[in-house]
Every structure is written in C-alpha cells, then in structure tokens.
Amino acid sequence: MEKMVIKDSSYRIKKAKILHTKKMTENEKFFEIVLKSGESLDHEPGQFVMISLLGIGEIPISVCSSPTRRDSFDICVRAVGKVTTCIHKLEAGDEVGIRGPYGKGFPVSILEGNSLLIIAGGLGIAPLRSLINYVLANRRDFGMVHILLGCKEPKELLFSEELEQWNERTDLYYACTVDRAAPDWAGNVGLITTLIPGVDIEPVRTFAAVVGPPVMYKFVIKELLAKEIPERQILLSFERHMKCGNGKCGRCQIQSLYCCQDGPVFNYEQIKNMSEAF
Amino acid sequence: MYVILGKERFNDFISRLSEMRRLFAPAVLKGYNNFAFEKVTSGKEIAIKYIPTILPPKKFFIPQRETLLEFNIAQGIDAEAVVEYEPMTIFGVHTCDLAGIQCLNMVFSERPKDYNYLTRGSKIVLIGLECNEYCDEYASCNLVNATFPCGGYDLFFTDLGDYFVIHVNTRSGDEIIKEIGSFEKVDTSHINELEKLREKKRKVFGNEVPIEGKHIPELFDRSFGASVWKDLEERCLACGNCTNVCPTCYCFDIRDEVELNLESGIRYRVWYSCQLEPFAKVAGGINFRKERSARQKHRYYRKFRYPVDRFTRFFCTGCGRCTRTCMAGISLKETLNDLIKESES
Numbered sequence: 001m002e003k004m005v006i007k008d009s010s011y012r013i014k015k016a017k018i019l020h021t022k023k024m025t026e027n028e029k030f031f032e033i034v035l036k037s038g039e040s041l042d043h044e045p046g047q048f049v050m051i052s053l054l055g056i057g058e059i060p061i062s063v064c065s066s067p068t069r070r071d072s073f074d075i076c077v078r079a080v081g082k083v084t085t086c087i088h089k090l091e092a093g094d095e096v097g098i099r100g101p102y103g104k105g106f107p108v109s110i111l112e113g114n115s116l117l118i119i120a121g122g123l124g125i126a127p128l129r130s131l132i133n134y135v136l137a138n139r140r141d142f143g144m145v146h147i148l149l150g151c152k153e154p155k156e157l158l159f160s161e162e163l164e165q166w167n168e169r170t171d172l173y174y175a176c177t178v179d180r181a182a183p184d185w186a187g188n189v190g191l192i193t194t195l196i197p198g199v200d201i202e203p204v205r206t207f208a209a210v211v212g213p214p215v216m217y218k219f220v221i222k223e224l225l226a227k228e229i230p231e232r233q234i235l236l237s238f239e240r241h242m243k244c245g246n247g248k249c250g251r252c253q254i255q256s257l258y259c260c261q262d263g264p265v266f267n268y269e270q271i272k273n274m275s276e277a278f
Numbered sequence: 279m280y281v282i283l284g285k286e287r288f289n290d291f292i293s294r295l296s297e298m299r300r301l302f303a304p305a306v307l308k309g310y311n312n313f314a315f316e317k318v319t320s321g322k323e324i325a326i327k328y329i330p331t332i333l334p335p336k337k338f339f340i341p342q343r344e345t346l347l348e349f350n351i352a353q354g355i356d357a358e359a360v361v362e363y364e365p366m367t368i369f370g371v372h373t374c375d376l377a378g379i380q381c382l383n384m385v386f387s388e389r390p391k392d393y394n395y396l397t398r399g400s401k402i403v404l405i406g407l408e409c410n411e412y413c414d415e416y417a418s419c420n421l422v423n424a425t426f427p428c429g430g431y432d433l434f435f436t437d438l439g440d441y442f443v444i445h446v447n448t449r450s451g452d453e454i455i456k457e458i459g460s461f462e463k464v465d466t467s468h469i470n471e472l473e474k475l476r477e478k479k480r481k482v483f484g485n486e487v488p489i490e491g492k493h494i495p496e497l498f499d500r501s502f503g504a505s506v507w508k509d510l511e512e513r514c515l516a517c518g519n520c521t522n523v524c525p526t527c528y529c530f531d532i533r534d535e536v537e538l539n540l541e542s543g544i545r546y547r548v549w550y551s552c553q554l555e556p557f558a559k560v561a562g563g564i565n566f567r568k569e570r571s572a573r574q575k576h577r578y579y580r581k582f583r584y585p586v587d588r589f590t591r592f593f594c595t596g597c598g599r600c601t602r603t604c605m606a607g608i609s610l611k612e613t614l615n616d617l618i619k620e621s622e623s
Contacts, residue, residue: 001362001363001364002363002364002365003360003362003363004359004360004363005358005359005360006359006360006361006393006394006397007359008391008393008544009306009346009359009360009361009393009394010345010390010392011346011347011545012346012357012358012359012393012609012618013355013357015354015355024603026303052355052545054347054349054351054355054357054534054535055351055540055543056534057532058532058534058545071352071441078561079375080562081561082562084561090610093499095354095355096355097355097357098314105621148380149343155351188534213622214564215561228610238465239560239561240560240566241559241560241561242557243530243531243532244530244532244547246390247388248385248386248392248393248528248530248551248559249529249530249531249532250528250529250530250552251529251531251550251557251558253367253552253558253576255579255584255588256579256588275502276566276567276572
C-alpha cells in the first residue's frame, strides 16, 4: 500500500484557536474562534463548519456570528453527544480543527430590499444571530425587521444581553415568548406560533427566515402561509447529522437533496413535497 | 481497436499481466456459486464464467476502511490529509460492475471532489469481461441498460470459444497490449462473431420487469406512499447486507482512532448503511428515517429516482446482489413488480 499527502483534500482541517468562551446556559456554551492562519472564515449567515477534536471526532455546527466581523467567528454548542460534551471542556487558548464553511446559507443579497421576519426556536437563534447581526450591520439595505424568539423556559434563553439590546432598538421589532414562565418572567407565555398573527407585514415584500427544532416547522409554516408570505420567501434551515460536508456520505440526505451542500437553508417551495424534511 | 487473444495464450497473458501490477480477478470461493475478486497470478485461478461476486469491485475504489487524516495531538494539533492507494489491475469486470464504477466515478468527481477516491481510482486498470449468458433470475441488467459495454474500461474481453476478442479502449489498455505483445489482428469474421453473440444476447437478456426503463422515474414519482414499502418493513431485518454488496452504495461514517500513546491517531471512513437504524438520527435523538419502510424506500429511491435528476442515470446496475444476499428474501425485481401492480390498481 502506498501513501501520499493530498493538499486539496476536502478532509484537511484548518487549525483554529479558541479566543474566548462563555457558559450560556446549563447545556450551551459559546466559543469565539480564530483561524490560526489569520485568514477570515468568509462564511454566509446560515452556513456551518465542521469542528474537529482530533481523536474524539468531528461535528457540524452553525456559525453564529455575522460575516461582517471578519477577524474571528462564533459558535454556540449544545452538549448532547460525545464530541459536544468534550468541546464544552475547552477554554480560551485551546485548539480545534475547522473544515468549511459548508452549504448554502441565507441568500443575503436576495434578501436585500425586503422586510424580514426572523423566527427562532431554541438553539435556532444561533444561526439566525449570524443573519440578524449581518442585517443590523447593513440595516439600511433592508425593510422592516421582525425578530420572534421562542424557547421552553426563560433560563434557556441564549445571547440574553444581545436580546436586550435588540429589544431596545427602534429599528427592529422584537418579541419573545416562552413555553413555561418562571416566577420573575414578565414577557409572553405560549408557543412561538402565537406571536406570528400579530406581526404587521407586507407579505409579498417579506422573507421569513425560520430555524428551530424539527417539530416547530409544520406549525410555523402554517402561520406564515396564513399571512400570505409566498412559499419561495419562506426560508428554513434543517438540522441533519452531516459527516462529510461534501454531499457524499449520505447522512444528511433529505430525499434527493443533500442538506450539507444543497442546504441547510432551503426555501419552502423547494422542500414542501418532501415528507422526509419535516 | 480490437485484437485477438487465442485461449492457449490466456494463462501466459494473465501471468504477464500480474507481473506488471498486482492483479485481481474473479475466483471461486467455497459454497454454492460464490465468487470474489481475489489476487491472482495465473489464468488457472480465474473463474471466466462467474455470476456477480459477493462484493463488487467497489471494494478496491472505496475500501471498507480508509484513512483520511493522520494526526498528532502531542503539542497542539498537527494533521495531514492522506490517501492510501495501490496500483492494480482488475481483470474480468462484468458490464454491471463497470456501470457501478461509472456511477461511483460520477459521485466522487462531483464538486467538492473526493481526492481519496479519485487518486486511488486513477491507479486502477480495468479489464472488462462480457457475460455471454444470463447469470441468474436475480439479475436485471437489461432493465437498466447495463448488459452491453459502454466505456468505463481500458480493455474489454469477449469469450468467443477458441479465442477472446479484445476491445482496446484507452491508452493504458493499448500499453498493456503493446507490452505483452503477440496478439493477433482482428478480421471481419471475428467482428461478425462478436455481433452474432450480442444479437443472441439481445434476445436472451429479455425484459425482466414489465416496464420500460424510461418509465421508471414516473413509477417512483407515483409510489412514495405505496403500501409496498410497508410490506418490506415487515420483512426487512435492517442488517445492511443489501447496501454493502451494492456496486453503487457508497455512504460512509467518519471516525477517529487514537493510538495507545494518546498522541497520534487517524481519522478514517468506513462503509455505513442507510438501512441501519442510527443512520438518519440527529442530536437529541430525532430519527428522520426511523421506520424500516422509510429506510428501504430510501434505498430504492436512491437507485431508481434521485440519481436520475442528479446524474441522468439509474444507480442500479441490475447485478442482483441485493436480492441474492437478502436474508429476508426481499427481491428487487419483485419490489418493482409490486410497485407496478400497485400503481396500476
């Protein structure tokens, strides 16, 4: 057997260093990461990277910072498996491997000149934070911006400092709801779908961007269609366990589509007839 | 270009071929009608008449286990992407398996390209061998247009009794012919014999399933909700044999392995199967193809529907391996027949 190094291999990892971490909730931890080569990650909002802990494994994680910040990028990791649990043990100064960015994110150049209805459920705020911060950095290019946020309990809210800032801004409409309130919770209680009917939008000029747990999509889409947002303008990001990121390994396939290359962001028209998507 | 190799010279040809590169060819295994691509050095070891081997030649293109990355984590992280390969010749590849390799070539050349596959594949010389007879009732190569050669080889052998007629398809095929030498020139009588054999095959390799290939995508468009999938669910054991033996199944998992020194290790990929329960599971335990019916359906759609849009061809080569190997007796032709019946009822 002969062996050779492949410089162009799609499995080659870039070295990266963790600059800063923050425990956000019991299960989620925030990491700011910089590529050691000094290059920018150069991602689109909604794209993901493969994060490697050599010897443990590699997992797909959405980038949660805006590409307008070029010197470093952020990820938010929920500890659910072997690799994510190990990533939680990392601190500033530790090294990880990066592949990517991968996939099709939110088509920001197409979104320009439209209003946005951004709907985040739970950890779905992570990829959407990338889009939101991109939009805020280019606020003039967009119409009205609505952010609807939902999660199970107040203690699960991510990026709470930023949420407060968004809440105070006059150039966007922000609403948040929780499924179950805590004693000191003064906000909305109820499913995220309850926030949609009250949003005042002009549907033909509005794009909805939705990211949340799989169970959320069906109900949210129903409300968005009731608002008469065209199917093509409803953008959804799907979670699958990508292993290769190159449209080969088959793990993330939704019928004929590869979530890692054709997605993870799809418009509703593309996938509405794909029962495996939901 | 065609040349002729007399049968009396076949053993010599194979010996010479095995001296040029490692040579693999179909050989008889223990058990009824079991064959495998094995390393050979003489023509006597080769089964010229064989039905599809247990594993298709994809095992040479995508090894069951293959290193992608070598790393050292003693000080920071240090990793290099590698490919392991071996120059070789595979002799005796039937048209179904050549079609299978063509499918894999398309998948792994699609961007982002897979240089592990492409590098390894570029070192493999392929010598095809025509099936003169229909292998068994499980085959359906005619349905998917894989009965006759259509590229994908360097040399292609057809057994015409006392001699082989050889189609030279590539420069590396030509180099083999030149290096080994002493082939006879082809004349019109040889080509007439070849045509006669193919004419006979067109009659014998009949329509295995009562549908024309061009109507199969429509059949599948109508069948997503068919009860046939439920029937498969009741029989399927979710063992993954069908995908392992399939010449066009290439799904894989990627895993890490660390040496006992806890410093160096490898990242490797290993064959995986959409038929296994955890395949489509995501973090948090949601499984997008939890039911065996969904997983079997996915397998059939990945052969007959999805690749039609992406690659303009079926990813079934009609080799029949999935049917031969299935412990639960799930038959590809029977499933297609049932889908046709259900869509007509």
